[in-house]
Amino acid sequence: MQSMYYIGLDVHKRTISYCVKEVSGRIYAEGSVPATRLDLNRWMKTLPQPWTAAMEATVFSGWIYDHLRPHAVDLKVAHPLMLRAIAAAKKKNDRIDAGKICDCLRCDFLPECYMASTAIRERRRTLRYRNLLVRQMVQMKNKIAVLLMEAGVSYNKQRLHKAGYFRELVASNPDIDEGLCSLLRVCREMVVRLERTESALVRSLERDALLRDRVERLMTIPAVGPITALTWALEVGEVQRFSSIKKAVSYCGLCGEEKSSATACSAPRCRNNATSIYRRR
Numbered sequence: 001m002q003s004m005y006y007i008g009l010d011v012h013k014r015t016i017s018y019c020v021k022e023v024s025g026r027i028y029a030e031g032s033v034p035a036t037r038l039d040l041n042r043w044m045k046t047l048p049q050p051w052t053a054a055m056e057a058t059v060f061s062g063w064i065y066d067h068l069r070p071h072a073v074d075l076k077v078a079h080p081l082m083l084r085a086i087a088a089a090k091k092k093n094d095r096i097d098a099g100k101i102c103d104c105l106r107c108d109f110l111p112e113c114y115m116a117s118t119a120i121r122e123r124r125r126t127l128r129y130r131n132l133l134v135r136q137m138v139q140m141k142n143k144i145a146v147l148l149m150e151a152g153v154s155y156n157k158q159r160l161h162k163a164g165y166f167r168e169l170v171a172s173n174p175d176i177d178e179g180l181c182s183l184l185r186v187c188r189e190m191v192v193r194l195e196r197t198e199s200a201l202v203r204s205l206e207r208d209a210l211l212r213d214r215v216e217r218l219m220t221i222p223a224v225g226p227i228t229a230l231t232w233a234l235e236v237g238e239v240q241r242f243s244s245i246k247k248a249v250s251y252c253g254l255c256g257e258e259k260s261s262a263t264a265c266s267a268p269r270c271r272n273n274a275t276s277i278y279r280r281r
Helices: 037-044 061-071 094-106 118-150 163-172 178-206 212-218 226-236 245-252 268-279
Strands: 005-011 015-021 027-034 051-056 074-078
Touching: 005 061, 005 094, 015 094, 027 037, 027 094, 037 061, 051 061, 051 094, 061 074, 074 094, 118 178, 118 226, 163 178, 178 212, 178 226, 212 226, 226 245
Parallel strands: 005 051, 051 074
Antiparallel strands: 005 015, 015 027
């Protein structure tokens, strides 16, 4: 039977530091490789077989995980907050960090985190982009109100962002000069464009074959709309990874619980809502 080789990867934007060790802990190889698919392919040809690897979760870990996974016996992603052996170290560099990740993997001390499938992560990226558009849309709406307040223009707050009222306000109000009018129109055009893009993204996710059935089931729960259902389906991923309802509640932050020495209190209503979502996944 061939002996397993363990690899620790310290991932960065431009380079990936690696440390390859045998079961005994002896260093087989260490160094760094550019963070590109071509260079990773060349590097993998030099690795001894079989091998398993671990890396810390970063914004770059997704594509690296997808690229290395077919070639490894196992590939794990470490939870960055729980990997305290690296965070608390006094002597620290990329080579040392890769070696410590490798030792955690080799000794079965690695605090592994959940890695969603490629399909879920791709759709999650779309949902998070939609959230960015919503934040930008709110900023533009607030900017319209600020511009009017700076000029001392009176307006109906509830109707300000209605298309008909906005056109009438800009066209008929004598306090809005030409410069302010052009700024207001630019902001309004951006709001309309962001609204259309956001709606198109939500519709594409709702109609997606991978998500459609699950989203429809989640929306049968009272007060759960398409955004809540999509967020649950994409951010939580596979519900089966939670061994209990309590862990699902804790992961999502749906319910806080306080315990004191004299009294104990909790929020049963929130827990019941979370239980219903968990059971009707």
